[in-house]
Amino acid sequence: MNIFALFTDHVRDAVRSLGSDGIAIAETALDRVVVEAPRDSSHGDLATNAAMVLSKDAGLKPRDLAEKIVARLAVLPDVAKVDIAGPGFINLTLQPEVWPKVLKAVVAEGEGFGHTAVGAKTKVNVEYVSANPTGPMHVGHCRGAVFGDALANLLAAAGYDVTREYYINDAGAQVQVLxxxxxxxxxxxxxxxxxxxxxxxxxxxxKPVGQALAAKYGQSLHNVPEEEWLPICRDVAIEAMMEEIRGDLAALNVRHKVFFSERSLQAPTDKVRAVIETLRAKGDVYEGVLERPKGADAEDWEERQQTLFRSTDFGDDVDRPLMKSDGSYTYFASDIAYHKDKADRGFLDQIDVWGADHGGYVKRMQAALKAISGGTAALDVKLVQLVRLFRGGEPVRMSKRSGDFVTLREVVDEVGRDVVRFMMLFRKNDAPLDFDLAKVLEQSKDNPVFYVQYAHARCRSILRNAHEAMPDLDLTPAALASAAVESLDDAGETAIIQRLAQYPRMIEAAAQAHEPHRVAFYLYELAADFHAQWNRGKDSPHLRFIIENDRKTTTARLALVQGIVTVLKSGLAILGVEAVEEMR
Structure with missing residues (x-):
């Protein structure tokens, strides 16, 4: 049961009915109507922007339109009160009996609660990590890996058809260096x-790569020209590094469906050349000379003819070169061909997860995809900011194995996969992250991953204790879904149910915004609601979850606990974090 989707339909129906008053609003305009929880709970249970976003279509002032919509919403049986706030926002307060219905739905739907069909099976390609295969993954890669994986999980929960992809940069200068x-x-x-x-x-x-080469080739590579040994050493090293990268990602429970080789863009068919010629035929590629960049030294700047993409025609700041002076392709040219390949595979919705140092590359790539797809494909680039690693407040800088950075595997081995994943998501992706290896293991409210996992473990403990106290009580979700939850009238209990009701809407909004951190924030808030109610029960015995001489109340509260378990487990699964049964 998605109370927000239900009332979105109610609001849209109310707007449609205005046709009887001579106010006709196009059906497509109704897509702009949103129903969500108000920021201030004192304003009611639900809020809608309908009058604000449809006033121009209706030819009325927002408040005048709001009054007409309110008149129709006020007669709905589930509505206790409707108010107009400010210039035309509409706030709704629901009848108390709505919330028990929501709780029953949470328990009855189980793992399916919160999962929606808003994505309508739209194909989405999420490309993330894509680290150069030149060494083990470091802690910076870790954040992008976790973010991309959680985003893919989130989109799948919202009904999208998601493909997880890794782009192997196995061409170019860096693999020659390797x-x-x-x-x-x-x-x-x-x-x-x-x-x-x-x-x-x-x-x-x-070193193991060198040992493998020595074991396989003996002295045969020692006295031959570079053009003979370099391809062999390069390919063996790439294969070894990709095997290690897959292992590092598996330690984080990150597994891609597709590994796409950059080299495949040039052999057996030169797809990069084909893309350039396609753009040239459309007039989007030309031979020209770029202006000297601002701040560049005139003595160091050499004007020369280049093959250029007219990216300024598609929103970029300057046109971009596609060929180097030696006739080889720029990275940009290969990236255009790669993104076109994704579009040709049916991915018109593409999401790339990049490091923050690639921010200047975003406009040109979006411009290129727009040009090469004729505007049919769209690219959303999510930039992931740096991770600063600490231990007890002191910076951690070096790894014995890598020589100059801390590896992903070292961090996972020290604090555990769940801690890494949750903490990497408990901050918006474009905000810097300080990760303290000591603090993330603290067992306190200040440690979000502990606080949320502890809420789930505590709920499971309540259910186990109830079974021991009342062994004949049926505690299956199916039985708890029929409990007399109408008796749950304490303010803390109602607040928890209202929080549970927000879960489907949060999943939809987070998926549409490509923001998995919203899930982590929501779970922390739900955990806080639960822990607060637990603490109230310690002070007031009549609020405890288990009251042995009151089976009816106990069963109703156990249904509430089961609802919390359901949503915590679902949300943690999206984040890729285990919902633990007990804390040790």
Whole structure:
């Protein structure tokens, strides 16, 4: 039961009925109507923007339109009161008997509660992580991995058809550097003393790659030209790094459906060239000279003819080069071909999760996809800010294994997957994150992951204790769904039910905004509501969840506990966090 969807239909029906007053509003305009919880609970249970967003269509002032809508909503049997606030916002207070119906629905629907069909099976491609296969994943990659995975879970819960994709950057200069670094480790494995020069990858993680090359090729790569050993060392190193990356991601419970190779864009068919020529035929590519960038030294700037994409025609700041001076493609050209490939696979809704240092790349990529798809495909880029790692307030900077960064696996091994995932999501993706390895393990209200998991464990403990106290009581969700929950009239109990009622609307809104952190925030608020009610029961025995001489009240409150369990477990699953049965 989605109380917000139900009343959205009621509001839209009220607007449709205005036709009898000569006020005709197009059906498509009704999509702008939203019903949500008011920010201030004293304003009522629900609020709608209908009069504000439809006033121009109706040819009325918002408040005048609101009065007409209110007259129709006031007669609904579930409505106790309707008010107009400010210039035309409409607030509704529902009859008390609505909330027991909601709780029954939560318990009866179980794991399906909150999952919606708003996505209508629309295909969405979420590309995330996509770290260069040049070494183990570091803590910065961790945040993007968790965010992308939770976003994919969230979209699936909202009814979208989601594909999780990883773009392997296995072409270009950085993998050539990887190949040369692996070659040095190969020579080291053969017994040489090597020094890793600046510009190559110094970490110990390439030593096993060198050993594998030595075991397979012996001395055969030692005295041959670079053009012979480099492709071999590069490919072996890429394969080893991707295997390690998959393992690192699995430690976070992140698993992609598609791993797309950048090299496949140029062989066996040169898709990059084809994209450039397609854009050229449309007049979106030309040979020209870029203006000197602002702030660039005139003596260092060389004007030269380049193959340029007219990205300014599609909202970008300047036109962008597609070819380098040596005739090879820019990263941008390959990225256009890649995103076109996604569109050709049916993904007209694309989401990319990038590091914050790629912020300047967003406009050009959105412009390119708009051009190459004729405006049919859309790209939303979610930028993930840096993670600063601390231990007890002191910065953590180095890893013995990587040489210059802390690896993802080291963090997961130290604090656990659930802690990493929840804390990476308990802040908006575009805000910097301070992650303290000591504080995230504290068992206190100030530690959100503990606080939420403890709420679930405590609820499960209540249900176990009830079974021990009343072994003949049927505590299955099906039985609890028929409990006499109408008796739950305490303000704290009602507040919890109202919070549970918000869950489906929160899932829809978070999915449409591509903001999984909303789920984490919601779960913390629900946990706080529950813990507060638990503490009230400690002070006032008549509010306890189990009252052994009052089976009716106990059963009703156990239904409430089951509702909390249902929603906490569902929300934690979206975040990829375990709903633990007990805390140790």
């Amino acid at each position: 190949g040369r670094s692996a070659y040095l480790r190969y020579r080291e494995a053969l017994g040489e003393t090597v020094t890793i020069p600046e510009g190559l990858y110094p970490g110990d993680y390439l």
